[in-house]
Amino acid sequence: MINIDALREKRSLGFRLPRFNRRQQTLITILLMIIFLSSVIVGGALLGNERIATNFETKNLSPSLKHPFGTDWLGRDMLTRTLKGITLSMGVGMLAATVSAFIALILGLLAATMGKWADTVVTWLVDLFLSVPHLVALILIAFALGGGMKGVIIGVAFTHWPSLTRVIRAEVLQLRSAEFIQVSKKMGKSRWWIAVKHILPHLIPQFFIGLMLLFPHAVLHEASITFLGFGLSPHQPAIGIILSESMRYLSTGMWWLAFFPGLSLLIMVRAFDILGDHLHMLMDPHHAHN
Amino acid sequence: MSSKRAMLAVLLVIVLSTMVFTGCAPAKSDNQNTQNITTKEELILAIGSEPEDGFDPTTGWGRYGSPLFQSTLLTRNQDLKIVNDLAVEYKVSDDGLIWTVELRKDAKFSDGQPLTSEDVVYTYNAAAESGSVIDLSVMKSVEAIDHYIVQFTLKQPQSTFVNLLLTLGIVPKHAHGKDYATNPIGSGPFKLVQWDKGQQLIVEANPEYYGSAPAFKKLTFLFLGEDAAFAAAKAGTVDIAYLPPAFGKQAVPGMRLVTLNSVDNRGMMFPVVKAGGTTKEGIPVGNDVTADLAIRKAINFAIDRQALVNGVLEGFGTPAYTVCDGLPWWNPETVIKDGDMEKAKKILSDGGWRDTDGDGILEKDTLKAQFTLIYPSSDQTRQSLAISVADMIKPIGINIAVEGKSWDEIQKMMHSNAVLFGWGSHDPLEMYNLYSSKTAGIGWYNTGFYSNPIIDSYMEKALAAVTEEEALEYWKKAQWDGNTGFSAMGDAPWAWMVNLNHLYLVNEKLDIGQAKIQPHGHGWPITDNIVEWHWNE
Numbered sequence: 001m002i003n004i005d006a007l008r009e010k011r012s013l014g015f016r017l018p019r020f021n022r023r024q025q026t027l028i029t030i031l032l033m034i035i036f037l038s039s040v041i042v043g044g045a046l047l048g049n050e051r052i053a054t055n056f057e058t059k060n061l062s063p064s065l066k067h068p069f070g071t072d073w074l075g076r077d078m079l080t081r082t083l084k085g086i087t088l089s090m091g092v093g094m095l096a097a098t099v100s101a102f103i104a105l106i107l108g109l110l111a112a113t114m115g116k117w118a119d120t121v122v123t124w125l126v127d128l129f130l131s132v133p134h135l136v137a138l139i140l141i142a143f144a145l146g147g148g149m150k151g152v153i154i155g156v157a158f159t160h161w162p163s164l165t166r167v168i169r170a171e172v173l174q175l176r177s178a179e180f181i182q183v184s185k186k187m188g189k190s191r192w193w194i195a196v197k198h199i200l201p202h203l204i205p206q207f208f209i210g211l212m213l214l215f216p217h218a219v220l221h222e223a224s225i226t227f228l229g230f231g232l233s234p235h236q237p238a239i240g241i242i243l244s245e246s247m248r249y250l251s252t253g254m255w256w257l258a259f260f261p262g263l264s265l266l267i268m269v270r271a272f273d274i275l276g277d278h279l280h281m282l283m284d285p286h287h288a289h290n
Numbered sequence: 291m292s293s294k295r296a297m298l299a300v301l302l303v304i305v306l307s308t309m310v311f312t313g314c315a316p317a318k319s320d321n322q323n324t325q326n327i328t329t330k331e332e333l334i335l336a337i338g339s340e341p342e343d344g345f346d347p348t349t350g351w352g353r354y355g356s357p358l359f360q361s362t363l364l365t366r367n368q369d370l371k372i373v374n375d376l377a378v379e380y381k382v383s384d385d386g387l388i389w390t391v392e393l394r395k396d397a398k399f400s401d402g403q404p405l406t407s408e409d410v411v412y413t414y415n416a417a418a419e420s421g422s423v424i425d426l427s428v429m430k431s432v433e434a435i436d437h438y439i440v441q442f443t444l445k446q447p448q449s450t451f452v453n454l455l456l457t458l459g460i461v462p463k464h465a466h467g468k469d470y471a472t473n474p475i476g477s478g479p480f481k482l483v484q485w486d487k488g489q490q491l492i493v494e495a496n497p498e499y500y501g502s503a504p505a506f507k508k509l510t511f512l513f514l515g516e517d518a519a520f521a522a523a524k525a526g527t528v529d530i531a532y533l534p535p536a537f538g539k540q541a542v543p544g545m546r547l548v549t550l551n552s553v554d555n556r557g558m559m560f561p562v563v564k565a566g567g568t569t570k571e572g573i574p575v576g577n578d579v580t581a582d583l584a585i586r587k588a589i590n591f592a593i594d595r596q597a598l599v600n601g602v603l604e605g606f607g608t609p610a611y612t613v614c615d616g617l618p619w620w621n622p623e624t625v626i627k628d629g630d631m632e633k634a635k636k637i638l639s640d641g642g643w644r645d646t647d648g649d650g651i652l653e654k655d656t657l658k659a660q661f662t663l664i665y666p667s668s669d670q671t672r673q674s675l676a677i678s679v680a681d682m683i684k685p686i687g688i689n690i691a692v693e694g695k696s697w698d699e700i701q702k703m704m705h706s707n708a709v710l711f712g713w714g715s716h717d718p719l720e721m722y723n724l725y726s727s728k729t730a731g732i733g734w735y736n737t738g739f740y741s742n743p744i745i746d747s748y749m750e751k752a753l754a755a756v757t758e759e760e761a762l763e764y765w766k767k768a769q770w771d772g773n774t775g776f777s778a779m780g781d782a783p784w785a786w787m788v789n790l791n792h793l794y795l796v797n798e799k800l801d802i803g804q805a806k807i808q809p810h811g812h813g814w815p816i817t818d819n820i821v822e823w824h825w826n827e
Contacts, residue, residue: 054681056601073536074601074674146699234667234694235677248517248670251524252540 026278033275037090040268044087051080052237063256070256073249078242082261085239086268092149092238093219096156100218101211104161105203108168112176113195122169126162134159138221142230152231156218164210171206175199205283212276216269223265239265330799330825331507336519336531337794338813340488344471347459348417350424351471354715354809356818358493359400360459360476361501363391363410364452366716368806368819370618372452376405376460376477386447386756391455393438398498399462400481407434412463414442414454423733424458425719447754449761453717479504479821489513505824516670523795530800532812533793534671535603545795550816552808553617553714555610556675557786558663560586560708561738569731575705575739579661582654583781584641585688590778590785591637592686593679594629598788602674606791612769612777615789616807618758619718619765624777634686645687652687660689664703665710667694672710675787704737711737714789714810718765722749725768725776725783740783745776792816799826 020028055075063070069078111122129137138155145151175181176199184194225231226240234241239261246257345351347360365375374380380391397405411434418426428451430443444451465475474482479501480493491511495504514522516534523531524542531545538547560580567575579585595609609628614620627633643652643659652659663680665672673694680690690708700709711734713720723729726749727741745768752764769777776783792808794816803822808815 053684054601054678056597056678059601074677229667234673235692245670248534249536251517251521252537 023282026282030275030278030282033271033278036271037268037275040083041087041090044083047080047083051077052084060254062254063260069260070254072245072257073254078256078260081237081242082239082264084237085242085261086264088232088237089219089222089239089265090268092153092222092232093156093215096153096222097160097211097214097218099153099157100160100214101164101207103157104164104168104210105207107161107165108172109195109199109203111165111169112172113191113199119169122165126165129159129162134221135224138225139228139230142225147230147233149232149236152222152225155225156221160214160218160221164214167210168203168206171203172199175202209276209280209283212272212279215276216272219265219269219272330827332510333506333508333530333800333823334510334512334528336512336514336522336528337816338513338519338532338811340491340513341814345474345482346471347461348413348424348466349420349422349471351474352459352814353423353457354811354815356815357457357459357476357478358480358814358817358820359474359478359482359496360461361397361478362457362459363393363455366456366806368804370716370806372456376410377455380455382756384756386449386754387444389442389444389451389455390435391440391442393440394500395438397477397500399465399475399477400496400498401462401465401475402498403462403464405460405462405477406437407440409460409463410434410440412466413458413460416461416466417458424454425723426454447756449753449755449758450717450719450722453719457717480509483508502821504821506820509820520795529797530802530816531795533795535606535790535793536670536674538604538606538793542795544798546798548794548796548802549606550792550794550805550808551608551616552790552792552810553614553716554712554790554792554808554810554812555613555615555714555786556672556710556712556788556790557610557613557784558589558679558708559704559711559738559784560782561706562586562781562783563739565706569705573702573705575731577661577706577708578657579659580708580738582641582643584637584643585659586782586785587778588634588637588641588686589683589688590782591626591628591630592634592683593785593787594682595787597629597682598675598678602671602678603788603790606793608789608791610786610789612786613713613721613724613784614718615786617716617718619721619752619762621766621769621775621777624769624775624779626778631686638686638688643687650684650687651689658689659687660691661708662691662693663708663710664693664695664700666697666700668696671790672712676710679785679787704734705731705739709737712810716809718752718761721765721768722753725749738783740776740781742774742776742781744771744774745781800824801826 053076057075058071059073059075061067061071067077067079069082071077107122111119137159141158142151142155145154181194181198184198222231223240223243226238227244229244231240232238234245242261243258249257341351343349343351345359347357351357352360362375363377364372364380367373376393376397377391378394380389382389393405393407393410399405411432414426414429414432417424418429428444428446428448430445432440432442435441459476459478461470462475472485477499479496479499481496483494484492490513493509495507512522512528519528519531520533520537522528523545526544561575561577562581563576564581565574565576565578569575599605599607599609608615611624611626612620638652643654645651646653663676665676667673676692680692683690695703713724723735725740725745726736727746729735730739730741731737748764748768748771752761752768755761755764769775770779774780778785792812796802801824802816803819805816805819
């Protein structure tokens with residue numbers, strides 16, 4: 001195994017990298033992703049509002065050193081707008097994904113520990129939500145709540161829990177048949193006590209990995225719903241807003257308005273994806289290889 | 291999960307890149323539609339939005355003139371002078387109460403039935419009863435004196451009544467029912483053939499039309515968004531397309547740019563009463579910050595209107611100081627020297643506004659100089675104007691938060707927040723409706739609850755005037771009489787910003803004649819002189 005891996009590495013890269021084992025590689029990747037993402041967040045938070053104030057003298061500029069992403073039709077710097085937009089999107093995504101993951105944790109626990117009836121209800125709910133496309137349910141919820149930040153967060157939170165719930169439920173079902181649980185049960189501990197003291201600690205890795213993997217999903221859906229006009233208000237510097245606004249100007253040849261923000265969104269989402277996968281590998285090596 | 295996301299990512303890249311490439315691709319200018327036809331008899335137009343309520347004049351269709359399917363008693367020519375259309379003569383009694391109109395005898399509806407005074411009486415009564423935007427409350431009665439003479443009796447003299455004769459299209463008594471809005475029959479130059487809601491409207495020349503026959507036998511109106519209309523023009527699939535000002539600098543082969551002056555204005559409406567009240571429906575009324583005259587005046591003086599025209603409208607517009615710039619009832623004294631930050635700051639400090647906590651935003655006692663400006667989120671131009679004005683005003687210490695909302699939401703917020711509205715009409719009654727205390731809180735009029743008894747009395751006098759000249763004098767005084775008025779120098783319940791030019795891309799071979807100064811609503815008003823349009827090979 002090791003030889004083959006080493007060979008493959010040699011062939012693909014053509015030179016020798018300092019040798020790291022799997023675990024070290026994973027750790028380094030995680031570290032790099034964290035540095036990258038936090039620099040985006042810090043950058044977005046630190047940049048002042050001056051660069052996104054309207055300035056008619058610098059409007060419609062194509063990318064240059066001064067404005068690496070160009071400027072828009074009101075003279076706002078697109079790099080600043082993109083960074084701020086991504087920060088906002090990440091905040092929204094983070095909050096929504098966390099709420100979603102907690103819903104999944106609670107429902108998964110309930111289903112697996114509170115008896116048949118609870119299990120039926122939760123499974124039915126999961127099936128129900130999985131049968132409707134995410135985006136449709138999301139639009140319905142966000143629209144019913146009148147759009148805006150609140151609508152998007154609640155909408156994303158309420159549509160992204162089912163798959164994680166399934167994972168957690170399966171995990172709990174498996175755990176329940178473990179010896180130490182059976183012993184605890186025989187010793188007369190209550191269901192609730194067992195759930196909280198014995199089962200919950202075992203779920204923490206699943207929970208965090210689930211959260212990390214939910215996150216890019218949440219961000220993409222936030223962007224798409226905002227793009228479709230059911231989400232955040234158009235003056236907020238969200239990435240979905242930037243993309244939908246740019247659409248109108250694409251036909252005039254201002255390609256940089258959509259290209260860089262779209263690319264940044266992709267890179268950011270992919271970075272989280274990689275981060276989640278590697279964390280998964282680190283915390284749960286057996287599952288990760290499946 | 292992971293592969294799904296990867297798919298999504300790939301898909302997004304593909305979509306994005308196709309958009310970019312199509313955006314950059316040069317337009318193919320070969321116009322396949324027109325190549326094989328020697329005498330062009332069909333036009334394809336993409337000139338704007340679809341009238342959702344349909345084409346019934348008694349509920350508001352064509353209220354800015356040019357109803358297309360119907361015709362009106364009177365009409366305005368290119369110089370905005372009043373001329374006859376269905377009427378051959380109209381007279382007003384000396385007391386201004388009795389209006390007598392004599393109809394032409396050769397007018398027929400598109401179903402072949404003659405148009406008589408019965409139809410006119412029916413139209414006006416139906417419009418009065420419809421409870422729509424058409425305000426006929428001043429009309430006491432309308433009677434048919436004989437087959438071709440109609441007599442209107444007013445409750446009190448009203449000089450603006452003539453505008454109803456100018457804009458209300460006559461509907462047939464025998465064929466006006468519930469489905470009229472989707473299936474209009476009228477005496478106008480065109481008749482409806484097919485209306486696919488949300489897509490297109492197809493009309494054909496009305497053979498019964500009494501005026502000169504239009505040069506085109508068939509028109510197809512496509513209801514496209516701004517960017518789609520522009521793309522269609524680039525691809526050569528439409529003969530005329532409306533254009534947002536931001537695209538005005540784009541050259542399209544085979545098309546020329548037509549810019550029409552308009553009174554289609556944009557401005558910021560301020561609630562002028564203090565917060566606390568509600569309307570009958572429970573919607574909050576009033577805003578403590580904009581109720582302060584110093585704030586409203588300072589904003590009016592601080593806005594650099596020419597910069598907005600150049601920056602947001604790409605130069606396709608003019609600065610607006612009132613709701614009616616350039617119209618006969620406009621008072622030119624209302625033009626102020628704007629973009630004057632020093633004057634704005636002085637007005638604010640004289641008004642008692644100081645920056646006591648050093649955060650760049652002024653305070654007066656415990657009140658902070660900040661409020662929300664709402665704009666309809668679907669309108670790109672208004673959004674740009676709102677954002678630009680908020681940034682423009684910031685240096686004088688007023689913080690305007692900008693928010694985009696739907697029209698439904700705006701209705702619930704428009705009495706307690708500043709709103710970026712647009713108006714502009716050939717009828718001074720609109721000005722009355724915007725500033726009269728009687729229309730406070732009614733519909734979209736006077737949403738800021740502005741009221742000033744002196745101005746009310748000027749405007750009532752203008753309405754009651756028998757002659758046009760007398761009315762004009764009072765309309766001007768209502769704007770500014772040397773002491774007060776509703777313009778920026780007086781009570782400043784609005785900060786008007788710009789008049790838009792209406793931009794169209796027109797096929798080089800299409801001659802659209804001489805259009806008059808356009809009212810509010812980009813699109814339909816251009817069809818006003820469609821009978822004069824012709825094709826030059």
